[in-house]
Amino acid sequence: MAAFRFKEFSIEQDQCAMKVGTDGVLLGAWAGIDHEPDSILDIGAGTGIIALMLAQRSHAETIDALELDNAAYEQCVGNFEASPWADRLFCYHAALLEFAQEMDEPYDLIVCNPPFYSESVSSGNTQRDQARQNDSMPFTHLLTVAAHFLTDTGRFCMIAPFKEEKQLLKLGTSTGLYPTRICRVRGNDQSPIKRSLLEFGKQTVDVETTELTIEVERHQYTTAYKQLTQDFYLKM
Numbered sequence: 001m002a003a004f005r006f007k008e009f010s011i012e013q014d015q016c017a018m019k020v021g022t023d024g025v026l027l028g029a030w031a032g033i034d035h036e037p038d039s040i041l042d043i044g045a046g047t048g049i050i051a052l053m054l055a056q057r058s059h060a061e062t063i064d065a066l067e068l069d070n071a072a073y074e075q076c077v078g079n080f081e082a083s084p085w086a087d088r089l090f091c092y093h094a095a096l097l098e099f100a101q102e103m104d105e106p107y108d109l110i111v112c113n114p115p116f117y118s119e120s121v122s123s124g125n126t127q128r129d130q131a132r133q134n135d136s137m138p139f140t141h142l143l144t145v146a147a148h149f150l151t152d153t154g155r156f157c158m159i160a161p162f163k164e165e166k167q168l169l170k171l172g173t174s175t176g177l178y179p180t181r182i183c184r185v186r187g188n189d190q191s192p193i194k195r196s197l198l199e200f201g202k203q204t205v206d207v208e209t210t211e212l213t214i215e216v217e218r219h220q221y222t223t224a225y226k227q228l229t230q231d232f233y234l235k236m
Contacts, residue, residue: 004019004020005234006052006232006233006234007231007232007233007234008056008084008232009052009056009079009082009083009084010079010082011047011048011049011052011079012047012075012078012079012082013047013075014075015071015072015074015075016046016047016069016071016072016075017069017071017072018046018047018072019047020047020049022214023113023159023195024046024047024049024050024113025049025053025229025232025233026159026185026195026197026212026228026229027050027111027113027157027158027159027197028049028050028052028053028054028057028111028232029053029057029228029229029231029232030157030183030197030228031050031054031109031111031155031157031199032109032155032157032180032181032199033054033057033058033109035108035109035153035154035155036058036059036108037058037060037107037108037109037154037155038060038061038062038108039060039061039062039063039064039105039106039107039108039109040054040058040060040062040063040064040107040108040109040110040111041064041065041066041107041109041110041111041149042054042063042064042065042066042110042111042112043066043096043110043111043112043114043142043145043146044066044067044068044096044112044113044114044115045065045066045067045072045076045091046067046072046076046113047072047075047076047079048065048075048076048079048080048089048091049079050111050113051063051064051065051076051080051089051091051111052079052080052083052085052089053232054109054111055083055085055088055089056085056231056232057231058109060088060108060109061088062088062090063085063088063089063090064089064090064091064092064107065080065089065090065091065092066091066092066094066096066099067091067092067093068093068094068095068096070093073091073093076091077091096141096142096145097141097145099145100145100148100149103149105149106149106150106151106154107149107150107151107154108151108153108154108155109154109155109156109157110146110149110150110154110155110156110157111156111157111158112142112146112156112157112158113158113159114139114142114158114160139160139164139167139168139171140171142158143156143168143171143172143175143177143200144175146175146177146200147175147176147177147202150177150201150202152202153201153202154201154202155180155199155200155201156177156199156200156201157197157198157199157200158197158198159195159196159197159198160195160196160198161194161195161196162184162185162192162193162194162195162196164196165182165184165196165198168196168198169198172198172200176202177200177201177202178200178201178202178203178204178205179198179199179200179207180199180200180201180205180207180208181197181198181199181207181208181209181210182196182197182198182199182207182208182209182210183196183197183209183210183211183212184196184197184209184210184211184212185197185211185212185213185214186211186212186213186214187213187214187215188213188214188215188216188217189213189216193211197212212224212225212228213225221236
């Protein structure tokens with residue numbers, strides 16, 4: 001499988017269950033860096049795409065990633081080492097709760113494109129099923145760990161199915177994380193909202209709520225999506 005090439009880096013993904021997709025690119029481009037994070041954590045990094053996008057966008061000195069799957073971990077490390085920002089990127093091979101028990105450095109920005117499927121699904125590929133099912137990273141664990149590691153002025157950004165948004169906002173509040181921005185994403189003008197981009201902080205603020213439509217028609221992208229991703233995709 002050929003590498004997926006972006007403007008400033010490439011992603012090798014032949015060993016990863018979950019390939020480069022719109023969700024990861026959306027989160028990597030949307031995650032807030034206005035507070036100029038000095039340290040970033042990408043939970044469940046996969047290929048490393050989100051951490052690499054944030055390395056391109058930010059001046060953070062420390063960008064750590066966490067990946068449980070063996071093959072994905074090795075590939076993430078390779079993608080980091082091949083990038084222009086290898087000296088700022090590091091990937092840990094550990095489960096989320098194991099990492100939380102062993103590490104204590106806080107982060108200014110935490111991002112996660114988590115497993116989405118709360119119900120049991122089977123594709124016949126154990127590695128892919130683990131990457132897709134949130135049994136390996138329940139939302140309750142994710143938000144608790146994010147709250148633990150986040151600095152007082154930090155931000156936690158994630159992408160999730162729209163149908164999970166209310167549950168995640170409720171879980172966030174119970175762990176001391178409050179929504180600051182919400183962007184609801186639909187494929188085109190006629191399609192229902194499918195994804196929610198969520199940003200949390202430790203203070204309650206007025207929530208900035210927006211919507212994003214990706215395509216005008218098949219492979220013809222909206223101006224808003226082009227503006228969001230133009231620093232990354234080769235043909236944007």
